Every structure is written in C-alpha cells, then in structure tokens.
Amino acid sequence: MSLFWSLWVTVLTIACWLWILYWLVGTLGYRPKMEDDGTTGHEYDGIQEYDKPLPKWWLIVFFGTMAWSVLYFLLYPSLLPHAWKGITTVEINGRQEPWTSENELLSDLEKNNKTFIGTFDKIVQDPAVTAKLANLDKLQAEQRKNAEPNADLKAQIDKELVALAPTVEKLSKDPQAVKIGQRLFLQNCALCHGSQARGAVGYPNLTDNDWLHGGTPERILQTIEHGRVGAMASWKNQIGEDGVRAAAEYVLSLSPEHGSKANGELDNTLVTQGKAIFDANCTVCHGKKGKGNPDLGAPNLTDNTWLFGGDRETVRTTIRDGRAGVMPHWDNKLGNQRIMLLASYVYSLGGGQPVAAK
Numbered sequence: 001m002s003l004f005w006s007l008w009v010t011v012l013t014i015a016c017w018l019w020i021l022y023w024l025v026g027t028l029g030y031r032p033k034m035e036d037d038g039t040t041g042h043e044y045d046g047i048q049e050y051d052k053p054l055p056k057w058w059l060i061v062f063f064g065t066m067a068w069s070v071l072y073f074l075l076y077p078s079l080l081p082h083a084w085k086g087i088t089t090v091e092i093n094g095r096q097e098p099w100t101s102e103n104e105l106l107s108d109l110e111k112n113n114k115t116f117i118g119t120f121d122k123i124v125q126d127p128a129v130t131a132k133l134a135n136l137d138k139l140q141a142e143q144r145k146n147a148e149p150n151a152d153l154k155a156q157i158d159k160e161l162v163a164l165a166p167t168v169e170k171l172s173k174d175p176q177a178v179k180i181g182q183r184l185f186l187q188n189c190a191l192c193h194g195s196q197a198r199g200a201v202g203y204p205n206l207t208d209n210d211w212l213h214g215g216t217p218e219r220i221l222q223t224i225e226h227g228r229v230g231a232m233a234s235w236k237n238q239i240g241e242d243g244v245r246a247a248a249e250y251v252l253s254l255s256p257e258h259g260s261k262a263n264g265e266l267d268n269t270l271v272t273q274g275k276a277i278f279d280a281n282c283t284v285c286h287g288k289k290g291k292g293n294p295d296l297g298a299p300n301l302t303d304n305t306w307l308f309g310g311d312r313e314t315v316r317t318t319i320r321d322g323r324a325g326v327m328p329h330w331d332n333k334l335g336n337q338r339i340m341l342l343a344s345y346v347y348s349l350g351g352g353q354p355v356a357a358k
C-alpha cells in the first residue's frame with residue numbers, strides 16, 4: 001500500500017475513533033440544568049425529557065468495542081498499514097508469515113491440501129505410490145522452470161504417469177475414491193463434458209468406449225495432466241469445395257448408419273471420388289481404414305460416434321474449415337493426487353481400456 005493511502009486510512013481511523021470517544025466522554029460528563037419538576041424542561045408533543053444515566057450494559061458494550069478496535073490495531077496491519085504488519089501470523093510452507101488476506105488464503109489452501117493428500121494416502125495405502133508422486137512433483141516443478149517444455153523431462157514425467165496407471169485402475173474400483181473423483185469432476189470438468197460426463201458437440205463423451213486419445217488409465221492420466229489439442233486442418237484450399245463434398249460423402253460411407261438417417265442415400269460417384277481424396281490426404285492421421293489414431297487424437301470415422309456431428313452438412317463443415325478442440329491441462333492447477341482421482345472416476349465410467357502390457 002502506498003504511503004498516501006496508508007496515511008489516508010490511518011487519519012480517518014484515528015479521527016473517527018477520537019471523535020466517538022470525545023462525544024461519549026462528553027455526554028457522560030454533561031449535566032443539564034434541571035427544572036423543579038425533575039425534567040430538563042424539554043417537551044415535545046406531550047412527552048417530557050428526564051436526565052437518566054445511560055444504561056450500564058450499553059456503556060460496557062460501547063467501551064468494549066472501542067477497546068476491541070485497539071486490539072485489532074495491534075493484531076492486524078491497520079494503522080500505517082504500509083509499515084505496521086500486525087502481530088498476527090499464519091503458517092505457509094513451514095514459515096510464519098505476517099497476516100494478509102492473501103497469506104491467509106494460501107495458508108488455508110495449504111492446510112486443505114494436506115488434509116486432502118492425507119485422505120488420498122489413506123485410500124491408496126501404498127508408500128511406493130507416495131514416493132512416485134513425490135518424484136513426479138519434483139519433475140514437474142523442474143519442468144515449470146523451463147520456458148519451453150524440455151522433451152527429456154516430459155518423457156520422464158510420462159514414464160512416471162505410466163507407472164501410476166495400475167493405481168488409477170485400482171482406485172477406479174474403490175467407491176470412496178470414485179466419489180471424490182466425481183465431486184472433483186463436477187467442480188472442474190462438468191462445464192465442458194457435462195455433469196454425467198456424456199459430453200456435447202465438440203466435447204467428447206467420456207462414458208462410451210470411443211476414445212480420441214486412448215482410454216487406458218495411463219492415456220487418461222496423460223490427457224488430464226498435459227491437456228490435448230485436436231488438430232484437424234482446414235481443407236478447403238487444398239481440395240476445393242467439390243473435394244470437400246466428395247470427401248464428406250466417403251467419410252459418411254465408412255460409418256454404419258452413414259452418419260445419420262437424415263443423410264438418406266449416398267451419392268456413389270462422390271463416394272468413389274472421395275475415397276481417392278481420402279487415401280491421398282487423410283490416412284496419415286485417420287488411418288488407411290479410417291479407424292483413427294489415438295497418438296494424434298484423430299477420431300475413428302467408421303463408428304457412428306461423432307464429436308462434431310454426423311449429418312452431411314456438419315461433416316462437410318468439419319472438413320472445409322477444420323477443427324481444433326482444446327482440452328486444458330491440469331497439472332499445475334489440481335495436483336497429481338486430484339488428477340489421479342479424476343482419472344479413476346473417468347476410468348470407472350466404463351468404456352475404459354485395460355492397462356497396457358508393461
């Protein structure tokens with residue numbers, strides 16, 4: 001706080017305090033001239049005024065609040081707050097820091113986090129996991145220091161995440177863990193994926209067994225830790241509007257109900273032209289048979305699950321303009337324990353794939 005505002009606060013506070021004290025003491029000592037009938041002689045509307053002492057309880061409360069305020073001046077940064085930090089402290093990271101609302105929040109967060117991690121450790125009951133998590137924390141802290149993520153460190157982090165996958169699988173069968181995971185999901189993820197995790201247009205359904213980025217516990221962990229970006233370029237310049245129409249028709253022909261019933265009969269000439277375009281441009285990501293590639297987040301185009309919609313116009317729009325779904329990263333927002341519980345919850349929703357062979 002700057003000196004000006006510091007003085008502003010201080011002068012106002014002391015002036016108010018003295019002003020009130022002045023009136024209180026003044027009133028106590030004031031004795032009005034009394035009339036013979038024992039009143040002050042003031043009368044209004046037939047009501048006469050006596051001079052009775054102020055009630056004791058009221059005085060005690062009043063002086064009490066004034067004394068209380070002096071105590072506050074000592075405990076908290078109040079008078080000259082730019083210099084006087086108060087004698088109250090809060091504990092952050094094992095150190096006593098002067099009280100500020102921010103420090104109090106940090107201290108509370110730290111305490112909650114300790115309780116949370118304690119609960120987590122109790123559910124997991126495995127010192128090896130605690131050690132792995134500590135190592136992961138260390139690697140991530142190291143990574144955060146780099147302006148650009150270091151590839152070696154990223155590989156080590158991913159290795160740790162893979163090593164934690166069996167724990168995620170175990171936790172996904174523990175009702176308490178899944179319940180906490182679900183609560184975390186409602187707080188952090190439901191906004192995009194829906195409260196039932198069933199997704200919406202552009203936001204994948206996490207309860208089916210169709211995965212953009214893979215449904216094994218380690219893949220789910222990595223998705224939540226690092227986030228994902230679905231990079232599907234716009235094709236209108238490369239293949240033109242006719243190419244877009246043909247490619248869309250071929251994509252529709254790959255899925256069992258041809259995208260949706262509303263699409264009606266497919267145009268076979270377009271399908272044939274589209275296949276050539278697809279084989280030349282799209283198989284790098286979506287695979288020769290259009291079954292997708294979890295390493296690139298490229299969806300399987302041969303099922304009838306659509307991220308953006310399977311009607312003809314939407315498929316054309318996808319190909320014409322491209323798509324770039326963004327799943328945020330949570331590594332430094334939630335911490336690894338919460339992410340493990342979230343991954344367990346997502347994995348417990350069904351549709352999860354077994355842990356990869358180790």
Ligand code: HEC
Pocket residue numbers: 185188189190191192193202203204206210211212213214215220223224228229230231297324325326327328330342343346
């Ligand atoms: C801002 C919106 C948003 C929020 C919040 C969000 N997600 Fe996502 N999530 C996405 C999008 C978009 C994708 C798909 C990315 C893509 O297109 O490749 C995704 C993908 C995923 C996937 C991969 C699905 C697959 O098929 O491979 C998982 C798992 C997931 N999210 C879990 C979570 C969890 C757990 C949280 C909460 C911690 C969360 N998401 C919060 C938008 C969000």
Ligand code: HEC
Pocket residue numbers: 212229230231232233235247248251277278281282283284285286296297298299301305306307308309315318319323324325326
């Ligand atoms: C660089 C890799 C890449 C190439 C090449 C590519 N795609 Fe994609 N495609 C993706 C990704 C990644 C997504 C998911 C986008 C997202 O999640 O936001 C996607 C999404 C789609 C979808 C939406 C599926 C749904 O479920 O809604 C269609 C349709 C599609 N691609 C068709 C094509 C066609 C046709 C071509 C060739 C002209 C093509 N893609 C080329 C990566 C690619």
